[in-house]
Amino acid sequence: MSTSDDTDNTSTLWGGRFSEATDAFVQRFTASEGFDRQLAQEDIEGSMAHATMLAAAGILSDHELTAITEGLASIQNEIEQGSFEWRVDREDVHMNIEARLTELVGDAGKKLHTGRSRNDQVATDIKLWLRRAIESISKELTRLQLGIVKLAEAHAHTVMPGFTHLQVAQPITFGHHLLAWNEMLERDWGRLQDCRYRLNQCPLGAAALAGTTFPIDRAMTSDALGFDAPTRNSLDSVSDRDFAIEFCAAAAITTTHLSRMAEELVIWTSAQFGFIDIPDRFCTGSSIMPQKKNPDVPELVRGKSGRMNGHLITLLTLMKSQPLAYNKDNQEDKEPLFDAVTTLFDCLRAFADMVPALEPDQERMRAAALQGFSTATDLADYLVRKGLPFRDAHEVVGKVVGHCVSKDITLEDLSLDDLQEFSDAIGDDVFSVLTLEGSVAARNHLGGTAPDQVTAAAKAALESVSNR
Ligand code: ARG
Numbered sequence: 005m006s007t008s009d010d011t012d013n014t015s016t017l018w019g020g021r022f023s024e025a026t027d028a029f030v031q032r033f034t035a036s037e038g039f040d041r042q043l044a045q046e047d048i049e050g051s052m053a054h055a056t057m058l059a060a061a062g063i064l065s066d067h068e069l070t071a072i073t074e075g076l077a078s079i080q081n082e083i084e085q086g087s088f089e090w091r092v093d094r095e096d097v098h099m100n101i102e103a104r105l106t107e108l109v110g111d112a113g114k115k116l117h118t119g120r121s122r123n124d125q126v127a128t129d130i131k132l133w134l135r136r137a138i139e140s141i142s143k144e145l146t147r148l149q150l151g152i153v154k155l156a157e158a159h160a161h162t163v164m165p166g167f168t169h170l171q172v173a174q175p176i177t178f179g180h181h182l183l184a185w186n187e188m189l190e191r192d193w194g195r196l197q198d199c200r201y202r203l204n205q206c207p208l209g210a211a212a213l214a215g216t217t218f219p220i221d222r223a224m225t226s227d228a229l230g231f232d233a234p235t236r237n238s239l240d241s242v243s244d245r246d247f248a249i250e251f252c253a254a255a256a257i258t259t260t261h262l263s264r265m266a267e268e269l270v271i272w273t274s275a276q277f278g279f280i281d282i283p284d285r286f287c288t289g290s291s292i293m294p295q296k297k298n299p300d301v302p303e304l305v306r307g308k309s310g311r312m313n314g315h316l317i318t319l320l321t322l323m324k325s326q327p328l329a330y331n332k333d334n335q336e337d338k339e340p341l342f343d344a345v346t347t348l349f350d351c352l353r354a355f356a357d358m359v360p361a362l363e364p365d366q367e368r369m370r371a372a373a374l375q376g377f378s379t380a381t382d383l384a385d386y387l388v389r390k391g392l393p394f395r396d397a398h399e400v401v402g403k404v405v406g407h408c409v410s411k412d413i414t415l416e417d418l419s420l421d422d423l424q425e426f427s428d429a430i431g432d433d434v435f436s437v438l439t440l441e442g443s444v445a446a447r448n449h450l451g452g453t454a455p456d457q458v459t460a461a462a463k464a465a466l467e468s469v470s471n472r
Contacts, residue, residue, distance in 0.1 A: 172376025203247035206231035210241035266302035
């Protein structure tokens with residue numbers, strides 16, 4: 005949109021070199037204040053730390069430091085109250101705050117930018133902002149995991165069909181399925197902590213690209229802002245956006261996992277499956293079909309994974325082939341990153357609220373596990389224990405299943421005589437392996453679906469997730 009605008013653009017902070025005002029459209033086109041104002045809190049924290057360090061180094065007087073500190077505090081207040089005037093002619097969050105500071109406290113405000121640049125400033129702000137975001141996302145992820153693990157413990161004995169190719173494969177317990185979800189999320193949690201660990205080095209002091217001629221104390225600002233250490237190379241400090249890419253990668257994988265869970269919930273809530281009911285408060289109806297109750301929350305979460313993958317690709321493409329050091333391209337890092345944070349948080353929140361409220365229909369699950377010859381592998385394993393080679397046992401059971409299909413009956417419907425038609429190795433001890441409960445209980449080893457294993461795994465997961 006290129007309407008005229010009446011901002012006074014001869015007053016920019018870099019105006020000294022310029023002989024004409026910025027074109028009004030270019031001003032809007034290059035500005036980021038409309039979105040990077042989200043970084044205001046972190047920008048103020050970074051400026052406080054920088055000013056305190058400048059005063060300790062004798063570059064600012066105590067009087068100037070006091071003026072800056074008080075000015076920044078009232079700016080923070082104005083922003084919180086909504087009375088701060090954001091100006092597009094001041095381009096971005098950094099220049100909006102700095103220009104306002106100078107309005108409020110005069111020359112001391114103009115000294116704040118000594119020994120720094122917006123390039124190290126913005127890198128620091130985003131890192132501080134993302135660190136906070138990772139902390140709140142991690143809490144939400146933990147809340148979701150706790151909900152899943154508690155539900156798993158409650159359903160350590162609930163039998164359902166396990167699938168491969170979405171065809172009934174072998175009986176499993178619902179608790180075991182839920183704990184598989186938890187494993188995915190546990191890795192996601194680890195990836196977020198890795199991202200936080202690697203981002204936690206302070207770029208402040210790199211200035212525009214080469215460092216500064218002032219006797220700054222980089223360790224001091226790094227400590228004050230809670231970083232583990234200052235970054236080691238000034239060029240890399242201002243151009244590195246790996247942390248944003250890493251976060252978006254971790255976030256895209258997490259939403260991929262959420263989309264898989266969402267897909268299962270959508271399938272399970274269908275009339276054909278009927279394994280799960282999602283309480284009404286997480287669903288919506290149809291404006292035309294009165295009978296409909298749609299699983300909107302899982303569907304939307306499934307859909308959100310698309311934009312998360314998009315954000316990752318956006319950032320990778322943004323950084324690809326960029327020469328050192330800072331380039332204006334990097335201003336494009338913020339919107340995808342901000343949206344990735346909000347979207348991931350919201351998806352986790354929706355699931356964390358919904359999962360503990362899921363209502364499994366244990367009878368439907370059990371009935372479904374009885375269909376599809378889910379204990380056929382158990383029969384084959386039984387024959388192996390009676391001395392048949394596995395391939396021969398597989399062949400025998402294939403014939404048994406074929407017989408049942410032609411008669412439209414299940415394995416549990418067969419008598420001992422029926423079974424012995426196929427192999428005389430079969431005795432009356434076969435029936436315990438053909439039951440669903442016998443089948444799941446037999447897979448009693450680390451990582452198996454036996455209720456004892458699921459109970460132990462759920463307890464261990466509950467303990468480790470609660471003690472983070
Ligand atoms: N708004 C800019 C950004 O988001 C801040 C850094 C600008 N630095 C510069 N030299 N133009 O990346």
